Amino acid sequence: MTDDKKDILKKIVERTRHTVELRKGLFPYAVLEKYPFFNREVISVSSRLRSGKGNGVIAEFKRQSPSKGVINRHADPVEVAMAYEDYGASAMSVLTDEPFFGGSNVDLMRIREAVQLPLLRKDFVVDEYQLLEARAIGADFVLLIAACLTVDEVKNLAAAANQLGMEVLLELHEEAELEHYCDHVQLVGINNRSLKNFDVDLQRSLDMANSLPAETLKVAESGIHSVDQLLQFRNHGFDAFLMGEYFMKQAQPGEAFRLFSEALKTVS
Secondary structure, three states: OOHHHHOHHHHHHHHHHHHHHHHHHHOOHHHHOOOOOOOOOOOOHHHHHHOOOOOOEEEEEOOEEOOOEEOOOOOOHHHHHHHHHHOOOOEEEEEOOOOOOOOOHHHHHHHHHHOOOOEEEEOOOOOHHHHHHHHHHOOOEEEEEHHHOOHHHHHHHHHHHHHOOOEEEEEEOOHHHHHHOOOOOOEEEEEOEOOOOOOEOHHHHHHHHOOOOOOOEEEEEOOOOOHHHHHHHHHOOOOEEEEOHHHHOOOOHHHHHHHHHHHHHHHO
16 A cells, blocks of 8 residues: 555545635635525435435446546536436435546536436535535535544534535444534445545445444445445445446446346346
8 A cells, every 4th residue: 555545535635625715715605605506495315315216326426536547537427417317316426526536516517407316515525615615506415524524523514514405424434433423414424445545345334334323314335336235235224325436437327327227126
């Protein structure tokens, strides 16, 4: 394991803090509140999951990642999003980090105009400004990563997101991060992949799920590449499954999602 790989999370957070300060000057609150999506009615992802709408998959649009490099540089976000919606996704995750994941706010705004799925703004949220930004570009829920934040930061950011009408997906990876859970969190994701060294351990997530309150909506994140794996998580109490790389690495991610959804129907 190289030092660069070990320190990637720290580098991402440092870069994000710098970018946020720049964006505050370019797009202050007075500008964000005039975006057409800022006052739209938010779609509740928790209500959608509890009502059984969709197949439980939170399908992701992701061009690249620090661990995999370029995954798919040619896929059109709107085309992929429409296929995700047509073939039963419960929600969609959109990477908006540009330096490390090749995403953008524009991707999410284009997708928002095209589909009625709940949209996750997937980024490294470290500042309340990013919540205002998420609201302005059309997100319905936001990601808070415990590995990047203190317990108090999660509580404050989650409360601020709720005040803006958005829900929160709190991402955990280690048992010690369970203390980040609070009442302002609607979904808890357990990331099978460590953001510190990128190792994947499905069993860790299965074990951690037992430590969460029974009523918590649980999301399995990363490393799911088959219907059998998804069913394994479902049988251990998971309600949703965030999947991106499996679909995005195909030449036609939407078609890959269609085939996966059809296979899932045959065993559900």
